[in-house]
Amino acid sequence: MQRQLTPLIDCFEFDIPSFTDSRGRLVKLYHQLSFKELGIDKEVAEFYISESKKGVLRGLHFQIPPYQHSKIVSCIKGAIFDVMVDLREGSLTYGQAHSTVLRGDQPRAVFIPEGFAHGFLSLEEESLFSCISSHVFEPKGDAGLRWDSIAVDWPDIPLNISEKDLEQPGLQDFVSPFQYEVNG
Numbered sequence: 001m002q003r004q005l006t007p008l009i010d011c012f013e014f015d016i017p018s019f020t021d022s023r024g025r026l027v028k029l030y031h032q033l034s035f036k037e038l039g040i041d042k043e044v045a046e047f048y049i050s051e052s053k054k055g056v057l058r059g060l061h062f063q064i065p066p067y068q069h070s071k072i073v074s075c076i077k078g079a080i081f082d083v084m085v086d087l088r089e090g091s092l093t094y095g096q097a098h099s100t101v102l103r104g105d106q107p108r109a110v111f112i113p114e115g116f117a118h119g120f121l122s123l124e125e126e127s128l129f130s131c132i133s134s135h136v137f138e139p140k141g142d143a144g145l146r147w148d149s150i151a152v153d154w155p156d157i158p159l160n161i162s163e164k165d166l167e168q169p170g171l172q173d174f175v176s177p178f179q180y181e182v183n184g
């Protein structure tokens, strides 16, 4: 596996091994040794999937210190328009966003470091999103940013957003609790 760099410092994409035969498919979402070789040496504290109808937008989410987490996200069915934003004060890419389309039939992952917000728009009827997180979900640390306060060309207008996500503050009002650290 090889890192494919994104414009955001420390955030990268990589292809996930998958094996197809007459029965179907096996997709390897986590492999400790290969991930270490990629430079991902984080705790695996939670692993979950969510299913979203077409037009559902989830995010943009992060956890504030001391509950900050990195994530490895992918899409294992359907397709999502995936978005991440660097929120680390002092980072050369602070406030900048990156977007990429993740598809279940071309498994690919994004490593999202601590200090980033993340969200996605589901592009198909039954999109399955998977997330490996380095810190358990902590309601006291659960935080977010308004999806439409960042510089991203969303491919469609979202049809379904949670109340929580509609009430998130915009990037312009955001005071970051994150500091950029080299190789953070």
Ligand SMILES: Cc1cn([C@H]2C[C@H](O)[C@@H](COP(=O)(O)OP(=O)(O)O[C@H]3O[C@@H](C)C(=O)[C@@H](O)[C@H]3O)O2)c(=O)[nH]c1=O
Pocket (backbone or CB within 6 Å): 046, 048, 050, 058, 059, 060, 061, 062, 071, 118, 119, 120, 131, 136, 137, 162
């Ligand atoms: C994210 C999360 C939620 N929950 C619970 C809380 C709540 O009752 C229910 C739904 O939570 P949410 O509405 O926050 O779920 P959702 O909007 O799907 O949150 C996810 O959005 C995407 C964009 C991400 O990046 C993920 O890391 C995660 O934040 O699941 C957990 O128990 N553990 C978790 O890790």
